Amino acid sequence: NAGVMQNPRHLVRRRGQEARLRCSPMKGHSHVYWYRQLPEEGLKFMVYLQKENIIDESGMPKERFSAEFPKEGPSILRIQQVVRGDSAAYFCASSIRRGDEQYFGPGTRLTVT
Amino acid sequence: QQPVQSPQAVILREGEDAVINCSSSKALYSVHWYRQKHGEAPVFLMILLKGGEQKGHEKISASFNEKKQQSSLYLTASQLSYSGTYFCGTERGNDMRFGAGTRLTVKP
Numbered sequence: 001n002a003g004v005m006q007n008p009r010h011l012v013r014r015r016g017q018e019a020r021l022r023c024s025p026m027k028g029h030s031h032v033y034w035y036r037q038l039p040e041e042g043l044k045f046m047v048y049l050q051k052e053n054i055i056d057e058s059g060m061p062k063e064r065f066s067a068e069f070p071k072e073g074p075s076i077l078r079i080q081q082v083v084r085g086d087s088a089a090y091f092c093a094s095s096i097r098r099g100d101e102q103y104f105g106p107g108t109r110l111t112v113t
Numbered sequence: 114q115q116p117v118q119s120p121q122a123v124i125l126r127e128g129e130d131a132v133i134n135c136s137s138s139k140a141l142y143s144v145h146w147y148r149q150k151h152g153e154a155p156v157f158l159m160i161l162l163k164g165g166e167q168k169g170h171e172k173i174s175a176s177f178n179e180k181k182q183q184s185s186l187y188l189t190a191s192q193l194s195y196s197g198t199y200f201c202g203t204e205r206g207n208d209m210r211f212g213a214g215t216r217l218t219v220k221p
Contacts, residue, residue, distance in 0.1 A: 033209065042115070042200060043155065043211040056208045091154060099143055099204055101169075104154035 002027070004094050004105035005074075012111045019079040019086070021108045025094030032075045033102060034060075034067060037089045049075060055098075082112045114138060116203045118212035125191050125219050133186040133215045135201030144177050144184040145202040145209070148195075155200060159186070191219045 005024040013019050025032050030051050035043040045059040049069040060067065064082075069075040079086055089109050093102035116137040123131050135144060143162045146169070147155040159169025161177035161184055169175075177184045188195055198214040 035211075042213040043202075045208055045210055048208060056206075058208060093155075101145065101157040101160055102147075102202075102209070103157065104147075106154050 004029075004092060004103050006090075006092055006105035006108050008108060009106060010109050010111070012113060013082045014113055015083060016081050019082050019110055021077040021079075021090050021092075021110070022074040023077070023092035023094075023105055024074040025092075026103055029094035029096055029103070031095045031098055031100075032069050033093045033095075034075075034077050035091045035093065037091060037107075043091065046077070050098075079110075082110075084112050086110060087112045115210045116201055116212045118199075118201055118215050120215060121213070122216040123218070125217065127193060127219055127221055128190055129219075131188045131191060131217060133188070133199050133201075133217070135184045135186070135203070135212055137182040137203045139182065139203075139205060141179070141182055141203050141205060143204045144175075145204065146173075146175060146184075146186050147200045147202065147211075148197045149200065149214075150197040158199075188217070191217075193219050193221065195219050 032049045034046040047060045047067045048056040064080045066078045089107045091107045093104045095102045116135050119134045145160050146158040149155040175186045196219045198216045200211045200214045202209045202211045
């Protein structure tokens with residue numbers, strides 16, 4: 001059973017470009033969470049999605065950031081017009097049910113130049 | 114609002130014990146514990162639920178005081194492999210909030 005997959009693992013974007021981060025949850029998991037982590041800091045909750053629905057996006061900036069988890073395909077975190085401050089590691093995690101243990105993907109390290 | 118962890122960092126010798134604390138200002142449904150090694154993804158250790166149910170790691174134990182909204186992670190007879198940053202996550206409703214982490218270093 002493959003774990004949570006994220007791609008790309010590393011992404012370099014210039015200021016003003018768009019970044020698309022993909023997350024495929026573990027098989028059988030319909031709950032996906034996105035977190036941002038700056039170097040030497042904790043995990044900051046961004047958004048929680050269930051298939052086709054955004055359940056909680058209270059941790060996500062209202063501008064430039066969006067997330068989706070379509071019926072078919074991976075969950076996508078999209079950052080438009082990236083700025084240097086968006087540089088971070090972005091982790092997604094999945095669980096079978098809300099409140100269950102979360103399994104994390106390897107993360108996408110975004111660098112904005 | 115994220116939970117508060119203490120201490121921020123701890124250094125142990127192999128075989129020593131450590132306690133990591135996690136507290137929240139709000140009522141909790143559950144507390145999760147994860148460990149993250151440098152450059153890697155966090156790995157699930159344990160969940161503690163209201164009512165006393167626990168689910169998780171064999172060699173690591175934890176407690177959850179619902180009234181005080183506090184949890185403690187107990188690492189006994191530490192091994193080199195225990196080194197990493199430990200995060201508690203508190204769940205209230207639809208979101209998970211993680212503490213800033215406790216960096217544990219175990220030396221030979």
